[in-house]
Amino acid sequence: MSMETGSALINKEERVKMVEKEFDWDGLARDIRRDILRILTKAGSGHTGGSLSIVEILIALYFKKMRHRPDNPDWPDRDRFILSKGHGAPALYSVLARQGYFRLSELDSLRCLCGRLQGHPYCCNTPGVEISTGSLGQGLSVANGIAMAGKLDQRLYRVYALLGDGELQEGQVWEAAMTSAHYRLDNLCALIDYNKLQIDGPVCKIMGIEPVGEKWKAFGWAVRQIDGHSLDEIMDALDWAEREKGRPSMIICNTVKGKGVSFMENKVDYHGVAPTPRELELALAELSGGGDA
């Protein structure tokens, strides 16, 4: 079974290529998905589906949109990202490692007693993680606090928060939604990973959230709904959000839970289980290159 790490860290040359648009973004997304599957299998537990569904969103933010310095994670003017759905940690860790926040080899220690990469993001030891998450529903409030501090200090950074669709069932999310609009936090952009599934089944069956866009609009947000696996659409929406003045913006990203692995896509069973070694082999084969299946 192949357990090789995907392509190494993004180097300077590749950065230049990225700007010149020759960069193989699909390849990067595949590499990150391979990281996720590999480290989850190695750990023997963790959240597969909801990690695979946020890959393009994280690429757009960390590789394209956000101003941040992996060699200086505390840079006061950095754009901030909060993974409110903390169980998406494997995807975040892969992206942080590939951006140089820590070594790629460290990914292998996910969920290990010997390593620092906790099952859910832990801010006190993991560079690039602003706040610990895992208990759902709290990240948007934290993002609000950071956006409020940015306004107080007249800093120009922007704040991004990524929430799950099931997570919207938490009451605190709507408390926070009111706060963002009340304090006119136009330096804040939230994204929803609208993969239509939660643990016990489809979101619409467990506790429906529709009409979700109308809800956010009614709470005073600028709202857009896009394809959350299209980098171009995500980038367009992030640029649109930056132009929005006087109110926060919400990008509802239509995604596929388990994206990229045919037998995991739209399967509620892959929410909180790691692939078996056999499943990993099949999945890596699907992700081994050229064109998205």
Place this chain on the structure above:
Amino acid sequence: MAMLGTRDVYGDTLVKLGAKNKDIVVLDADLSVSTRTAKFAEAYPERFFNMGIAEQDMISTAAGLATCGKIPFVSTFAVFLAGRAWDQVRQCVCYSEKNVKLVSTHAGITVGEDSATHQANEDIALMRILPNMTVICPADGIETARVIETVAMHKGPVYVRLARCKFPVIYDENYRFRIGKSDMIRDGSQATIIAIGIMVSHAIEAAKRLSEEGIDVRVINMSTVKPIDVKAIHKAALETGAIVTAEEHSIIGGLGSAVSEVIGESNIPCPIKRIGVKDCFGVSGKPEELLEKYCLGVKDIIEAAKDAIKRRSRPCPSA
């Protein structure tokens, strides 16, 4: 006896600190008039955030502000701060090690007429169990000022417990407070009363009356419940041989539990009697009436001291 509201002192101290330290921001959840953070709001409106009746959002927002170097003071009633938003305090503040100061008012049974829904007799237990949390309950207005000044300089999560009613003033302006250091208000040889909050002044009165009966007791103000002053507890057990704890909080999980844990793990045999709310909810009433009903009065402390002295395995040092 002069009386001072700990929450009044809190509001005034915040305003003073806010003038010097521009990183201080204050959050409240529609109780700013009662918690006295309204004074700060009036002085520095741009650094005050009323979060509406949304305590969970308030705590996590404060943590976000703290990630940017702000020093958030977060206030509401104790029952809502420690209870309603406990998971947020746990994950965003304690586990994330954010420099957030939680200052609750209206703690304990002395909330009075508003009844059990508003009487937080569990908050110390809820906050004490959280890793990285410091828990402080000042004994009077003077100490409250020192505590607020101190925690503003201290890095890390702190929970400060204040009350609705006014407390008798027991300290003068020379009083110095240090986190984790208890204060022996009166020395004694036959038993030690370890108290917090309003119970400290009751303990002082009880000690006075006991001395009139020829019983000599020590009084310790254990304002920092966590990290608790282990040395002072060991010393009290060794030198006086009997301990009474007194708190306006459940006898489960608060000061009485903390002191019992220290003695239980020591090799000093020492009977302990806990004064506190005995695992029940309160009712409406005037604060003084409730203190009496729930056996938190001076006479209850006196009885407890006598009981503890009776149960000691060694003779009184002075007997």
